[in-house]
Amino acid sequence: xxxxxxxxxxxxxxxxxxxxxxxxxxxxxxxxxxxxxxxxxxxxxxxxxxxxxxxxxxxxxxxxxxxxxxxxxxxxxxxxxxxxxxxxxxxxxxxxxxxxxxxxxxxxxxxxxxxxxxxxxxxxxxxxxxxxxxxxxxxxxxxxxxxxxxxxxxxxxxxxxxxxxxxxxxxxxxxxxxxxxxxxxxxxxxxxxxxxxxxxxxxxxxxxxxxxxxxxxxxxxxxxxxxxxxxxxxxxxxxxxxxxxxxxxxxxxxxxxxxxxxxxxxxxxxxxxxxxxxxxxxxxxxxxxxxxxxxxxxxxxxxxxxxxxxxxxxxxxxxxxxxxxxxxxxxxxxxxxxxxxxxxxxxxxxxxxxxxxxxxxxxxxxxxxxxxxxxxxxxxxxxxxxxxxxxxxxxxxxxxxxxxxxxxxxxxxxxxxxxxxxxxxxxxxxxxxxxxxxxxxxxxxx
Amino acid sequence: xxxxxxxxxxxxxxxxxxxxxxxxxxxxxxxxxxxxxxxxxxxxxxxxxxxxxxxxxxxxxxxxxxxxxxxxxxxxxxxxxxxxxxxxxxxxxxxxxxxxxxxxxxxxxxxxxxxxxxxxxxxxxxxxxxxxxxxxxxxxxxxxxxxxxxxxxxxxxxxxxxxxxxxxxxxxxxxxxxxxxxxxxxxxxxxxxxxxxxxxxxxxxxxxxxxxxxxxxxxxxxxxxxxxxxxxxxxxxxxxxxxxxxxxxxxxxxxxxxxxxxxxxxxxxxxxxxxxxxxxxxxxxxxxxxxxxxxxxxxxxxxxxxxxxxxxxxxxxxxxxxxxxxxxxxxxxxxxxxxxxxxxxxxxxxxxxxxxxxxxxxxxxxxxxxxxxxxxxxxxxxxxxxxxxxxxxxxxxxxxxxxxxxxxxxxxxxxxxxxxxxxxxxxxxxxxxxxxxxxxxxxxxx
Numbered sequence: 001x002x003x004x005x006x007x008x009x010x011x012x013x014x015x016x017x018x019x020x021x022x023x024x025x026x027x028x029x030x031x032x033x034x035x036x037x038x039x040x041x042x043x044x045x046x047x048x049x050x051x052x053x054x055x056x057x058x059x060x061x062x063x064x065x066x067x068x069x070x071x072x073x074x075x076x077x078x079x080x081x082x083x084x085x086x087x088x089x090x091x092x093x094x095x096x097x098x099x100x101x102x103x104x105x106x107x108x109x110x111x112x113x114x115x116x117x118x119x120x121x122x123x124x125x126x127x128x129x130x131x132x133x134x135x136x137x138x139x140x141x142x143x144x145x146x147x148x149x150x151x152x153x154x155x156x157x158x159x160x161x162x163x164x165x166x167x168x169x170x171x172x173x174x175x176x177x178x179x180x181x182x183x184x185x186x187x188x189x190x191x192x193x194x195x196x197x198x199x200x201x202x203x204x205x206x207x208x209x210x211x212x213x214x215x216x217x218x219x220x221x222x223x224x225x226x227x228x229x230x231x232x233x234x235x236x237x238x239x240x241x242x243x244x245x246x247x248x249x250x251x252x253x254x255x256x257x258x259x260x261x262x263x264x265x266x267x268x269x270x271x272x273x274x275x276x277x278x279x280x281x282x283x284x285x286x287x288x289x290x291x292x293x294x295x296x297x298x299x300x301x302x303x304x305x306x307x308x309x310x311x312x313x314x315x316x317x318x319x320x321x322x323x324x325x326x327x328x329x330x331x332x333x334x335x336x337x338x339x340x341x342x343x344x345x346x347x348x349x350x351x352x353x354x355x356x357x358x359x360x361x362x363x364x365x366x367x368x369x370x371x372x373x374x375x376x377x378x379x380x381x382x383x384x385x386x387x388x389x390x391x392x393x394x395x396x397x398x399x400x401x402x403x404x405x406x407x408x409x410x411x412x413x414x415x416x417x418x419x420x421x422x423x424x425x426x427x428x429x430x431x432x433x434x435x436x437x438x439x440x441x442x443x444x445x446x
Numbered sequence: 447x448x449x450x451x452x453x454x455x456x457x458x459x460x461x462x463x464x465x466x467x468x469x470x471x472x473x474x475x476x477x478x479x480x481x482x483x484x485x486x487x488x489x490x491x492x493x494x495x496x497x498x499x500x501x502x503x504x505x506x507x508x509x510x511x512x513x514x515x516x517x518x519x520x521x522x523x524x525x526x527x528x529x530x531x532x533x534x535x536x537x538x539x540x541x542x543x544x545x546x547x548x549x550x551x552x553x554x555x556x557x558x559x560x561x562x563x564x565x566x567x568x569x570x571x572x573x574x575x576x577x578x579x580x581x582x583x584x585x586x587x588x589x590x591x592x593x594x595x596x597x598x599x600x601x602x603x604x605x606x607x608x609x610x611x612x613x614x615x616x617x618x619x620x621x622x623x624x625x626x627x628x629x630x631x632x633x634x635x636x637x638x639x640x641x642x643x644x645x646x647x648x649x650x651x652x653x654x655x656x657x658x659x660x661x662x663x664x665x666x667x668x669x670x671x672x673x674x675x676x677x678x679x680x681x682x683x684x685x686x687x688x689x690x691x692x693x694x695x696x697x698x699x700x701x702x703x704x705x706x707x708x709x710x711x712x713x714x715x716x717x718x719x720x721x722x723x724x725x726x727x728x729x730x731x732x733x734x735x736x737x738x739x740x741x742x743x744x745x746x747x748x749x750x751x752x753x754x755x756x757x758x759x760x761x762x763x764x765x766x767x768x769x770x771x772x773x774x775x776x777x778x779x780x781x782x783x784x785x786x787x788x789x790x791x792x793x794x795x796x797x798x799x800x801x802x803x804x805x806x807x808x809x810x811x812x813x814x815x816x817x818x819x820x821x822x823x824x825x826x827x828x829x830x831x832x833x834x835x836x837x838x839x840x841x842x843x844x845x846x847x848x849x850x851x852x853x854x855x856x857x858x859x860x861x862x863x864x865x866x867x868x869x870x871x872x873x874x875x876x877x878x879x880x881x882x883x884x885x886x887x888x889x890x891x892x
């Protein structure tokens with residue numbers, strides 16, 4: 001009789017890389033492009049400086065690269081740093097059913113070990129797909145009870161995905177992966193109390209590192225028991241006392257893919273104003289709009305927009321992220337909503353502030369959360385209308401590859417020379433054909 | 447209004463090293479001697495090999511020593527390895543009210559940072575005292591609810607003590623230590639499901655490392671919030687839902703010392719047979735007993751001894767640890783009960799097996815758990831009696847310094863040359879006068 005942990009391990013080790021669906025390999029590339037973009041951008045933030053200085057102080061043997069840091073280190077430390085960077089600006093992907101962010105704990109673990117062991121591109125992508133699937137399945141098996149209890153599910157469920165992905169790279173068998181999941185699972189950590197502090201992105205980094213170490217040690221005989229998930233004092237019993245679902249974890253392997261329910265974010269702020277930003281940018285692009293042409297921007301929106309984001313006069317960057325007026329104005333002026341649009345300087349920029357003062361909202365209960373009606377009046381008397389039915393970024397209406405590339409170019413371009421940034425993007429798109437993942441990793445250091 | 451976490455931080459940062467009671471400094475030395483003894487012994491075990499090989503692979507800059515490994519590494523990695531070694535054989539100290547093992551998560555964090563920063567001996571000992579007190583107080587604030595829920599309290603409460611002790615070495619102020627406690631506390635981890643695997647000692651190592659890193663990062667501005675312990679989604683709310691006590695955490699600072707309730711183990715096996723082993727060794731020493739003199743050994747004991755440890759014919763080392771007959775026989779033959787008395791070879795040793803066959807127990811409800819009546823009949827017709835009223839090892843009846851030195855010599859002697867082992871012991875006893883803790887750390891590597 002297999003334990004639930006052994007069943008999960010068996011799925012992870014026994015699924016051949018070449019039977020994975022094409023869409024999953026493509027999605028793995030997209031999540032990697034997204035991770036590189038946001039981590040490169042985040043590498044210049046204050047919290048990143050603290051972690052990257054520490055990575056340099058550790059001065060471990062250089063087997064794996066830290067994104068945008070110009071530095072190599074041990075796989076575990078690289079996983080920690082890259083997981084932290086990936087989640088630092090809350091700009092990573094989201095498994096919509098659980099609010100788990102699968103990339104930040106899983107990709108850094110997979111990538112660091114793959115780099116050390118010069119894994120093929122295909123094996124690396126497959127390890128991410130299976131690791132992310134494991135993380136999402138553990139997450140959905142305890143949702144919503146676990147998150148409601150106060151756990152940050154990216155930190156907790158994330159360790160299982162990191163161990164599974166790392167275990168794939170190391171070629172662990174079922175028993176060793178079960179032990180790796182045990183070691184990783186008992187290190188599951190992260191509470192929502194620290195949201196708004198550096199602790200939150202650290203959860204992702206910790207998960208990546210813990211899973212990677214667990215797989216590394218298990219390869220050499222380290223033990224972690226036979227059922228960390230379903231055991232009497234395991235993850236379900238201790239950290240999700242109010243409920244769990246074995247079927248959500250183990251049902252329909254190979255048919256139901258939780259990775260399908262993952263979405264990339266087009267804007268760096270909270271999701272409720274995304275339809276506005278998308279509509280403004282579409283009008284801007286269609287009509288080559290300039291700030292001095294704007295008479296007014298009127299939006300008809302779901303009530304949550306006003307409830308959560310009505311801040312006509314933000315004073316600092318973070319307040320800009322919670323101002324639909326600022327989001328709309330920055331979208332009009334810059335054509336984007338990355339972190340660069342939410343700095344203190346941007347919030348104080350007179351051109352943006354000028355447009356911001358012309359934005360007004362009407363609440364309409366009949367409008368959906370991912371919908372907006374926009375009316376832009378121009379000083380020359382024209383009126384432009386736009387109806388966004390479903391904003392992109394959700395699994396049912398994903399960001400296009402073009403939009404993702406645009407996000408990548410904007411963010412990677414802040415840090416990397418244009419040539420290198422472009423080469424790195426091309427290398428990821430071609431990763432499934434690459435004989436060695438270092439085709440990507442050597443370009444991402446900086 | 448201070449949060450509970452800020453109140454704990456204030457106690458830790460504001461208590462001057464030179465006002466700590468003398469007994470606490472002495473106890474800090476004793477716990478360090480005990481840690482060195484058991485970690486040196488454990489450094490030869492299989493699980494230790496895996497971790498120590500990994501430490502060498504990380505090849506981090508050499509700022510801190512791993513006990514018995516002949517290797518230096520970063521403070522964080524040293525803390526992980528030493529915490530693991532200290533708890534690997536379940537031979538470390540115990541805070542009796544909570545079953546927390548305070549040394550394994552706290553001393554490794556304190557020692558590694560103190561070594562890097564060449565702290566004075568007095569400051570290092572004080573950092574341990576305050577870190578251990580913080581760990582014990584967090585533990586008792588959630589006891590018994592937290593442990594009953596399935597958490598391994600050494601891994602969870604341990605992170606707070608490690609951060610507090612590390613924060614002392616770094617001279618953090620109250621705000622920075624509060625942030626450090628936040629970062630460490632959100633990484634609290636370890637469930638009882640993995641007891642009996644390498645996961646269990648890893649909890650101690652993880653706690654030591656997480657606390658040390660949290661303090662290190664907080665020194666440079668890393669944030670972790672203002673109340674990881676008492677916050678709405680903090681440690682109490684999320685990981686001890688059935689109860690907690692603010693008074694247990696914060697009451698009577700400087701008067702009630704939980705470190706007072708800490709005890710060292712004289713024998714490497716479960717506690718219930720300790721009175722027998724102690725009585726046998728006392729008779730052996732008083733009468734210079736040899737195995738071939740023994741006609742029979744009769745013990746009158748608390749019922750738990752027979753319930754938990756009646757195994758007349760153990761076949762492997764681990765079974766010997768759960769055999770009062772083997773414990774008594776090994777005590778008679780070797781005069782000890784360390785891990786060396788519980789190897790497969792020792793269990794099969796014909797001399798020990800011969801004595802073991804002569805051990806018999808009678809249960810007596812009137813006898814206390816830490817008590818025994820012993821009667822040894824000799825082949826020459828003599829009868830020797832011994833009544834152990836309270837076995838040593840509990841806080842009310844602690845191991846003597848002499849017994850601790852004997853334990854240290856037996857275990858350290860397995861690994862270190864006699865001269866170095868003696869020098870190291872002397873260095874710890876003199877640590878409060880040492881200008882630099884490296885007087886100890888340079889001798890413990892091997």
